Amino acid sequence: MSRSVLVTGGNRGIGLAIALAFAEAGDKVAITSRSGELPEALAKYDALAVRCDITDAAQVDAAFTEIEAKHGGVEVLVANAGITNDTLLLRMSEEDFTSVLDTNLTGTFRVVKRASKLMMRARKGRVILISSVVGLSGSPGQANYAASKAGLVGFARSLARELGPRNITVNVVAPGFVDTDMTAVLSDERRAEIVSGVPLGRYAAPAEVASTVRFLGSDEAAYITGAVIPVDGGLGMGH
Template structure:
């Protein structure tokens, strides 16, 4: 199962970078999208904005020339724009949805033709436990992340007959640059709500994503897999 064409959106840092490295370490041909900064060493970096269909087409064309059609898609690109709902404008609400949810749909739609032709494919969408748990000031983010579950399960029904699986991982409180901006009070609150009483690592998320993209998970589709140390369990 090595030497596949893998595309990780938002793969130049944090969870996305750990996922890209996990696939590269096992011999896959890995491409990552990034909007700014350099691409990580050892992978193909493509400039790409998931809110722009033309940008996505150009990125896929570059990947397909270098690595062939995408076999494994990991939709990880995401943003936050926190604000209490009473203060949130329509634009404040819709901008994260356009990246996190609609952007994932655009990427998946572009990957489908190659997977259909090969009658094999793996899609993994990176959500968040906040998508089911909810969080103050994150109505937009939580809505975008919960929407990935319905999107994945609909695609799982549509594509399963062609050997394509679609699953969702929902990380909890993970030590990344994004979580570093959380206040000490909120950090303590989240840790106290986590059964394992610690933050997770990007590598722990990456190992679950890599499992879902392998043959060991060939009968897993439409799944929502929490990687949160027990944060929000049962929600």
């Protein structure tokens, strides 16, 4: 049965892989990004691309209004949009810190709050937040990013309790290092250093994260909520 699925930040990397996974399964997929462009890979699925900066509540509301008019109320929300602005603490400005929190954590609050209105009326829904292994284990130079991604865990678990009586599940996926454009810019030495700490000895493919997200959005995962599922090759085990 085709559902209305929204993936924020779905224009590239992990977000695009997630959007493709749902589209290939026959769902009606919408993505948001700051550019509003539809990736070529999604064009054949008649997916919808909407321009939206999730730091702006008015843009979030307008994006949902457009998606609801064309695809119906969002039944599966994947909050994936996020940014990094890495620097050591003593060099980190307040803007460096708050801008990352506003996008990654408060931006997620904005989209989840807007999606939950119709989910609560329908008494069903799936919410999946994309966190990071860094939010569980920490990383030097990423205090802002780690704080934002750790915050998603408390946010999701609170909502799992709050929205569970309305048959809405809320879960977190915590990827490790994934082979995307963002990691491709790392030097060979840095990539080798990272891989040396991963028990499986490699980066993840975006599709491996996407398959976990699609499972959490499925009927098979109807009794899973408040969970944090690592897709990190064992990098963060124990956290």
